[in-house]
Amino acid sequence: MQYLLLIYEDEKALHDRDEKTRIQVFDEYQAFTASVREADQFVAADALQPTTTATSVRVRDGRAITTDGPFAETKEQLGGFYLVQAKDLDEAISIAARIPSARFGTIEVRPIMTFG
Amino acid sequence: MSASAHDRLQAVLRTDRARILSSLIRTCGGDFDLAEEALHDAVVAATTQWPQRGVPDTLDAWLLQTARHKAIDAIRHDHHKREKLDELGYAPEVLHEEEELAPIPYDMLRLIFTCCHPALSEEARLALTLRTVVGLPTSDIARAFLVTEQTMAQRLVRAKKKIRDARIPYRVPERGDMPERLETVLLVIYLVFNEGYSASSGEQVVRRELCAHAIHIGRILSELMADETEVLGLLALMLLQDSRCEARTNEEGDLVLLRDQNRSLWDRVQIEEGLRLSSCVQGGESHGAYAIQASIAAEHARANHADDTDWREIVRLYRELLRVRPTPVVALNHAVATAMAYGAEEGLRLVDALREDLDEYGPFHASRADFCRTMERWDEAADAYERAIALSTNEPERRFLEGRLREAREASSN
Numbered sequence: 001m002q003y004l005l006l007i008y009e010d011e012k013a014l015h016d017r018d019e020k021t022r023i024q025v026f027d028e029y030q031a032f033t034a035s036v037r038e039a040d041q042f043v044a045a046d047a048l049q050p051t052t053t054a055t056s057v058r059v060r061d062g063r064a065i066t067t068d069g070p071f072a073e074t075k076e077q078l079g080g081f082y083l084v085q086a087k088d089l090d091e092a093i094s095i096a097a098r099i100p101s102a103r104f105g106t107i108e109v110r111p112i113m114t115f116g
Numbered sequence: 117m118s119a120s121a122h123d124r125l126q127a128v129l130r131t132d133r134a135r136i137l138s139s140l141i142r143t144c145g146g147d148f149d150l151a152e153e154a155l156h157d158a159v160v161a162a163t164t165q166w167p168q169r170g171v172p173d174t175l176d177a178w179l180l181q182t183a184r185h186k187a188i189d190a191i192r193h194d195h196h197k198r199e200k201l202d203e204l205g206y207a208p209e210v211l212h213e214e215e216e217l218a219p220i221p222y223d224m225l226r227l228i229f230t231c232c233h234p235a236l237s238e239e240a241r242l243a244l245t246l247r248t249v250v251g252l253p254t255s256d257i258a259r260a261f262l263v264t265e266q267t268m269a270q271r272l273v274r275a276k277k278k279i280r281d282a283r284i285p286y287r288v289p290e291r292g293d294m295p296e297r298l299e300t301v302l303l304v305i306y307l308v309f310n311e312g313y314s315a316s317s318g319e320q321v322v323r324r325e326l327c328a329h330a331i332h333i334g335r336i337l338s339e340l341m342a343d344e345t346e347v348l349g350l351l352a353l354m355l356l357q358d359s360r361c362e363a364r365t366n367e368e369g370d371l372v373l374l375r376d377q378n379r380s381l382w383d384r385v386q387i388e389e390g391l392r393l394s395s396c397v398q399g400g401e402s403h404g405a406y407a408i409q410a411s412i413a414a415e416h417a418r419a420n421h422a423d424d425t426d427w428r429e430i431v432r433l434y435r436e437l438l439r440v441r442p443t444p445v446v447a448l449n450h451a452v453a454t455a456m457a458y459g460a461e462e463g464l465r466l467v468d469a470l471r472e473d474l475d476e477y478g479p480f481h482a483s484r485a486d487f488c489r490t491m492e493r494w495d496e497a498a499d500a501y502e503r504a505i506a507l508s509t510n511e512p513e514r515r516f517l518e519g520r521l522r523e524a525r526e527a528s529s530n
Contacts, residue, residue: 001283088285089235090293111282 349407
């Protein structure tokens with residue numbers, strides 16, 4: 001079954017992070033991604049540009065309403081994701097716990113909807 | 117249906133329903149609803165077949181196997197279920213090959229750990245554990261937690277849906293995850309116990325029975341995980357606390373403090389078992405929070421009279437507890453024990469350091485009030501009792517504090 005692991009982190013804290021930690025986390029992500037691929041769990045992954053680059057779109061009464069910013073102001077912001085293949089929630093949780101950002105922010109684990 | 121066959125069916129359901137269900141859920145690929153429906157159908161089959169063909173030799177095995185066949189039929193006729201279970205490797209053919217005829221004890225552990233999975237909300241864990249592990253009817257659980265039956269039924273539906281949709285696995289956690297997962301199980305059991313323990317004699321029986329249900333789950337767990345000291349520690353703690361049940365309230369339903377309780381009303385059988393378990397655990401090296409709390413309860417249980425209580429030992433134990441569980445509430449209990457062992461002034465000194473953390477916590481003010489009362493600082497005591505009353509969450513406790521407040525005001529004006 002597939003799970004989407006949504007990576008939430010405080011962007012300000014992320015921005016204020018010192019260079020040394022930044023590099024260390026980057027290296028950890030490299031190693032982590034490699035291990036997920038190795039275990040045949042990797043489906044997709046990407047980092048997102050910060051919420052300052054976000055645009056929200058709503059269509060109401062046939063009109064597209066476009067606004068600057070993410071859909072909601074939150075304490076931690078969505079910064080990236082991994083789409084993984086896991087046999088059950090416990091396996092998905094153990095992958096999520098190894099995401100380097102997990103110790104700074106929160107990883108939301110969501111099962112992908114299966115139809116039929 | 118003949119009386120004998122009916123009685124025996126009821127008897128096996130009373131004692132074995134949870135065990136049968138726990139094994140059935142496994143063979144149904146972790147599907148709680150499928151298992152419950154299949155078991156229900158098997159019970160219906162028993163009510164017609166047992167009077168005609170005689171009661172089988174092993175009742176639980178008969179029910180389990182019959183339910184299995186019902187589940188297989190249900191899967192065959194529902195292609196969604198079939199697809200899903202195929203994906204998990206639980207095809208009907210696999211179910212047929214199931215070698216174990218009777219319920220497996222290990223399946224109870226699978227059931228308990230799944231019901232207490234951290235991915236379920238706390239209230240979902242409590243509800244699902246009481247429904248499937250204890251077998252309480254939904255209406256009883258609703259009354260025990262003071263919600264409507266509909267609310268509780270929906271809570272159970274949502275919990276089972278989360279298990280299905282997020283695919284929470286039906287298994288005992290691996291060694292690496294065990295400490296955290298066991299902690300959630302023990303917490304669920306202790307929460308159930310505390311709901312029952314805090315229910316006063318004026319409240320419904322179904323609430324006070326929660327203590328017995330918690331102890332029952334604790335026993336099951338202690339049989340299946342006999343080398344886990346915290347499991348034994350929790351059971352010991354619950355037995356020792358529950359042993360004081362009869363003495364905790366008087367005829368008017370008022371609260372009786374530990375030091376004023378009639379100890380001849382304490383349940384000696386529970387105390388004996390609690391003390392035995394507690395000393396079993398004491399032998400080991402690392403002492404977890406429940407084991408230490410059990411040791412503290414054991415100190416009270418061993419004292420035939422309140423004056424015989426070894427308060428210095430209790431203070432030592434609270435210091436140990438503070439190391440593993442450094443919370444303000446534990447610090448408060450440590451302060452109370454310190455007052456008993458070393459005087460109210462010492463206790464007050466320790467307790468005042470906790471004001472910032474516990475200013476909204478009733479027992480903090482009640483304890484302060486009690487120390488001030490002992491030192492005859494009546495004005496301060498009265499103020500603190502007022503605060504405690506304002507924060508009190510149950511009737512007998514409130515009445516008790518109001519009595520103390522009257523006494524303090526009277527003494528103050530003299």
